[in-house]
Every structure is written in structure tokens, then in C-alpha cells.
Amino acid sequence: MTTEQRLDRLEAIDEIRQLKAKYLSACDLKAIDDIRACFAEGEIHIDYGMLGIHKHRDALVGLFDQLGNHPHILDSHHGQNGQITINSSTSADASWQLHFQQINTKESTVTQLMGFYADKYQKIDGQWLIVSTVFTVKSTQVHQIKDGNIEVVFSGGQMPMPPVKEG
DSSP: HHHHHHHHHHHEEEEEEEHHHHOOOHHTTTTTTHHHHTTSSSSSSHHHEEOEEEESSSHHHHHHHHHTTTTTTEEEEEEEEEEEEEEETTEEEEEEEEEEEETTTTEEEEEOOOOOOOOEEEEEETTTEEEEEEEEEEEEEEEEEEETTEEEEEEEOOOOOOOOOOO
């Protein structure tokens, strides 16, 4: 591998890390346009398990707007341990761990979960974008706060909940 090829690879890895950080931060900041901008236009693959499978970035943005874009929902996404494989000058795969915490001030709940993203990226018009993402939950804990007491409502793998429609 030439020095130029190594430099291109390192730049691609950094751009993909920055893209994932932008996505996670945009979710916390409720920056819908920034969330949308992290994904390619047209048909893509988004599989968030019980939150549904979506074929377009606007379906994901709509779901986020419905479930998380409220003043009483306080989210914190922490992505870590990114493992990025550059397949070509325009294609890459990555896996990431996520630690997520949500405080719902309306329902007085705190939810923590940990899981893994498996992502695919394409460089389109000079910009890396997500074209496929699959999130798998590994552990969940939900707490209810009532009268100053904290009760564990659920502790385990993926919390049972009704599936969300595909979009």
C-alpha cells in the first residue's frame, strides 16, 4: 500500500467516525435535518429491531419525530469502539457499540440500553453516508421513579414491546 493509499484510508476512517458522531449528536440535539443528512437519499436499509425496518431516511426521521422529538424526552447516545473496514474508495463497513440513556420527564422513567450497530457506508458525491444500519439490543434496563423511589420495571435483553410498522 502506498503512502497516498494509506492516507486516503485514514481520511476515510476519520470521515466515517465524524459521520457517526454527527448522527448520534443530532439525535441528542433533536436536529432532524442533521439526522436526515447522515443517510443517503433514495432506498436504503435501516433495521432498528422493535422500532422497525425502514427503506428511506425520511421514515427514520418520521419515527424519531414521533417518539423522541419532545421536550420531555432527554436522550444521550454514546457510540464507542468503532471498528471500520474500508472496502474500496467508495465503500466501507463498521460496527459500533452504543450506550443509550433516556429520561422521560413526563412518564418519570429512565431507560438505559446497550447494543451494537452494523453499518454500511458509501461515498457519494465526495461525502460518506450511511446506506445500511442494523441495531441489535443486547441489554436494557427501565426504571420508574415514583414518590422518590426507583423501581426496576424491566431488566434483561430487548424489552418486550409491540413492533413498530415498517416505513
